[in-house]
Amino acid sequence: MSSPSARDWSLIFLLALIWGATFLFAELALVELTPLWLVLLRVGIAAAVLAVVVRLQSVRVALTPVLLLSFLVMGLLNNVVPFTLIFWSQTMIDSSLAAILNATMPFWTVVMAHLATRDERMTPPKLTGILLGIAGVAVMIGPSALAGLGAAVLPQLAILLATFSYASAILFGRRFRGLPPMAVALGQLSASACVMLVLALVSEPVPAFLALAPVTWAAVMALAVVGTGLAYILYFSILASAGATNLSLVTLLIPVTAVALGAVVLGERLTVPQFSGMLLILLGLAVIDGRMLAALRRRSASEVC
Numbered sequence: 001m002s003s004p005s006a007r008d009w010s011l012i013f014l015l016a017l018i019w020g021a022t023f024l025f026a027e028l029a030l031v032e033l034t035p036l037w038l039v040l041l042r043v044g045i046a047a048a049v050l051a052v053v054v055r056l057q058s059v060r061v062a063l064t065p066v067l068l069l070s071f072l073v074m075g076l077l078n079n080v081v082p083f084t085l086i087f088w089s090q091t092m093i094d095s096s097l098a099a100i101l102n103a104t105m106p107f108w109t110v111v112m113a114h115l116a117t118r119d120e121r122m123t124p125p126k127l128t129g130i131l132l133g134i135a136g137v138a139v140m141i142g143p144s145a146l147a148g149l150g151a152a153v154l155p156q157l158a159i160l161l162a163t164f165s166y167a168s169a170i171l172f173g174r175r176f177r178g179l180p181p182m183a184v185a186l187g188q189l190s191a192s193a194c195v196m197l198v199l200a201l202v203s204e205p206v207p208a209f210l211a212l213a214p215v216t217w218a219a220v221m222a223l224a225v226v227g228t229g230l231a232y233i234l235y236f237s238i239l240a241s242a243g244a245t246n247l248s249l250v251t252l253l254i255p256v257t258a259v260a261l262g263a264v265v266l267g268e269r270l271t272v273p274q275f276s277g278m279l280l281i282l283l284g285l286a287v288i289d290g291r292m293l294a295a296l297r298r299r300s301a302s303e304v305c
Contacts, residue, residue, distance in 0.1 A: 004289065008242040013257075015234045016250045020257030022227035028219035032212050034204055035087035038220070040196040043079055045224035046232070047189035054186055061183045068187075070175060075191035078169035080199075082162035089155035089162075101159040102251060103137040106130045108167035109248035116171055120245050125287050132284030133252035140255050140277025166251075170244040173236065181236035189232065249288065252281050 004012065029038050061067070086102070107130050114122035176184045238247045256278050263270055 004242045004246045008238060008246065009289075011234050011238050012242070012246065012250055013253060015231060015238065016253030017257045017261075018227055018231045018234070019250065020254045020261055022223055022231075023258055024261075025219040025223040025227060029216055029223060032216045033207060033220075036084075036196065036200045036204055037207050038223075039079070039083045039087070040193065040200045041220050042224045042228050043075075043189045043196060044193040045221065046228035047186060047193050049225055050182060050186040050189065050229050050233075054182055057182070059180050059183050061179055061187075068191075070172075071184075071187035072191040072195075074169060074172055074176075074184075074188045075195065077165050077172055078188060079192035080195050081165045082169075084199075085158040085162040085165070089158045092155040101156060102163055103134050103255070104160065105163035105166050105251045106245070106248040107134065108164050109170055110245050112167055112171055113244050117174070117244075120243050126245060129284040129286075129288035130249075130252075132287060133249070133281045136277040136280030136282075136284060137252060137255050138277070139280055140259065140274050142273055163251075167244075167248065170239065170247055173239050174244060176236060177240050181233050181240065184236045185229070185232035189228065246288075249285060252284065256281055 026038065029041075033041070110122050110126055110130055113120035173184075235247065238250075259270065259274050259278070
């Protein structure tokens, strides 16, 4: 798989910006909603909105039994399993430690892509860039987040399992190449909504939806329409054009966009560790992309000559 194009990088940064903002939406919504019902509303409303858009744009896909089963598997790997594990884990460990563990997802993607594909092999620049990115996330959040690394082993393993599930979903999603990204997003979210409906009804009482505050509904709609519906259209577009490994880099950029949004929207001041971590992450992305380093090598060679 070649380096991402300028269009690919712009979509990757846009997706990271959207998913960076979802933390704020989720925090607002979880004041009145339990995690299971929030996940159900997130995927269910997103699926409903995409269904209307798909119909208006006359996007058609032949729904064979094999494709329907693929949508179900994709929904389990990309939504149901990781969402549930991460929400459960965050009730017992700090979100900062969870963010560092979540940033290992590109590493799993590179290893799995190397073993399972022929066109996305592991290379020294890829591995070096991803390790730089993970280090950057750790620096941004600070060493204090690692203080609880030895305790609460099960929640930490759950986060790692969630990242493994995300990586598996990215590789599994390669089979949808050639299909409209909007249709694939709709299929995955519809399957996820069906599974989450059963889980929510069996596990917890139905919330009093009419009594929810307007800010809660606003957060839910933002999370569903932008943070899920639009996000997964971008997700499958990037996967089709840039490949699994490059798509997984979104995880490294999410902390960067979250901090940047805090600085721009909330007026929060950037700390030295945050700024240093951002530089490490961007350096890692530059190493993975390769073009900037290749240009520097060519310039050095021409100066020597």
